[in-house]
Amino acid sequence: MIWICFAIFLGACFAAGSTGGLFPPGAWYRDLRKPRWTPPNWLFPVAWSMLYLCMAAAGARVAVSADNALAMALWSLQIALNGLWTPVFFGLRRMRLGLGVLCALWLSVAATCAALWQVDWIAGVLFLPYLAWVSVAAALNFSVLRLNPDQAEGRTAGPA
Amino acid sequence: MIWICFAIFLGACFAAGSTGGLFPPGAWYRDLRKPRWTPPNWLFPVAWSMLYLCMAAAGARVAVSADNALAMALWSLQIALNGLWTPVFFGLRRMRLGLGVLCALWLSVAATCAALWQVDWIAGVLFLPYLAWVSVAAALNFSVLRLNPDQAEGRTAGPA
Numbered sequence: 611m612i613w614i615c616f617a618i619f620l621g622a623c624f625a626a627g628s629t630g631g632l633f634p635p636g637a638w639y640r641d642l643r644k645p646r647w648t649p650p651n652w653l654f655p656v657a658w659s660m661l662y663l664c665m666a667a668a669g670a671r672v673a674v675s676a677d678n679a680l681a682m683a684l685w686s687l688q689i690a691l692n693g694l695w696t697p698v699f700f701g702l703r704r705m706r707l708g709l710g711v712l713c714a715l716w717l718s719v720a721a722t723c724a725a726l727w728q729v730d731w732i733a734g735v736l737f738l739p740y741l742a743w744v745s746v747a748a749a750l751n752f753s754v755l756r757l758n759p760d761q762a763e764g765r766t767a768g769p770a
Numbered sequence: 771m772i773w774i775c776f777a778i779f780l781g782a783c784f785a786a787g788s789t790g791g792l793f794p795p796g797a798w799y800r801d802l803r804k805p806r807w808t809p810p811n812w813l814f815p816v817a818w819s820m821l822y823l824c825m826a827a828a829g830a831r832v833a834v835s836a837d838n839a840l841a842m843a844l845w846s847l848q849i850a851l852n853g854l855w856t857p858v859f860f861g862l863r864r865m866r867l868g869l870g871v872l873c874a875l876w877l878s879v880a881a882t883c884a885a886l887w888q889v890d891w892i893a894g895v896l897f898l899p900y901l902a903w904v905s906v907a908a909a910l911n912f913s914v915l916r917l918n919p920d921q922a923e924g925r926t927a928g929p930a
Contacts, residue, residue, distance in 0.1 A: 618840075619843050622847040622849075622850040625847065626850045626853075626854075629854065632858060632862060673840075679834045680771065682842040683782075686782045686829065686845055686846045687778050689782075689850045690785035690850065697789065697861055702793075714785075
C-alpha cells in the first residue's frame with residue numbers, strides 16, 4: 611500500500627509540476643533584472659524532481675500511519691498551492707500576486723512539515739528541503755519584483 | 771479536528787478554484803462555437819462552490835477515519851489535476867490538452883470516490899456530484915474541440 615500511495619502522491623506532484631513545462635520562463639523572464647544569486651534555469655527542474663520524490667515519500671509514509679488527519683489535509687493544501695504559482699507568475703506575469711501565492715505556499719509547507727513530523731519524524735525531515743527551496747523561490751520572486759517594479763502587475767487585466 | 775480538516779481541504783479547493791478567476795473565459799471562449807446544451811457561464815462558479823463544500827466534507831470525514839491511506843493520496847491527486855485544467859484551457863487555449871487533463875481528472879475523481887466509499891459511504895456519495903460535473907465538463911470540452919478544430923492547439927507555442 612505504501613508504494614501505491616507513493617506513486618499516487620508522485621502523480622499529484624507531477625500534475626502540479628507540469629505547469630513548469632506548460633508555462634516556461636521564456637524571453638520575458640530572461641530579460642528581467644535579477645539578483646546576482648539567481649539560480650540557473652536548469653537547476654529548477656532538477657531541484658523540483660528531487661523535492662517531488664521527497665514530498666511523495668513523506669506523504670506515503672504518513673498516509674499509512676494512524677492519526678494522520680491534519681497532515682493529510684495539509685499535504686493536499688500545499689500541492690494545490692504549488693501548482694498555482696507558475697501559471698500566475700509565468701502565465702499571467704503577475705509578480706505581486708505570485709509573491710502572495712508563494713507566501714501562502716510557504717506557510718502551508720511549514721504547517722505540513724510540522725504536522726508530518728508529529729506523525730513520523732522522517733516524513734517531517736523529508737519536507738525540510740522543500741521548505742528551504744520555497745524560501746529561496748520567495749526571496750527570488752521578491753527580488754525580481756523589487757528590481758522590475760514596472761512589470762509587477764502583469765501584461766493585461768484579462769486572460770493571459 | 772474534523773472542522774479544522776474541513777477548512778484546510780476547503781482551502782485546497784479554493785486554491786485550485788482560484789484559477790477560474792485568474793483565467794476567465796473572456797471573449798475567446800464567448801466566440802467559440804458551442805453545443806446547444808452548454809451551461810450558462812454563471813452556473814460554473816455556483817456549481818463549483820457547491821462541489822467544493824462536498825469535496826472538503828468528504829475529505830475531512832475520511833481524514834479522521836482509520837485506513838484512509840489510498841483515499842487521502844487520491845484526494846491529493848484529484849485536487850492537483852483540478853487546478854490544472856483552467857490554465858491549460860483558458861490560459862494557453864490548448865483545448866486538446868485540456869481534454870487530456872479532464873480525462874485524467876475524471877479517472878482520479880472516480881478512483882477517489884471509490885476509495886472514499888470504502889472508508890465511509892457518505893464521503894463516497896459526497897463525491898458523486900463532482901464526478902457528474904466533471905463528466906459534463908469533459909463532454910463540453912470534447913464538443914467545443916470538435917466544433918472548433920482550427921482552435922485546438924492554442925494561440926502560441928510559447929507562454930500564454
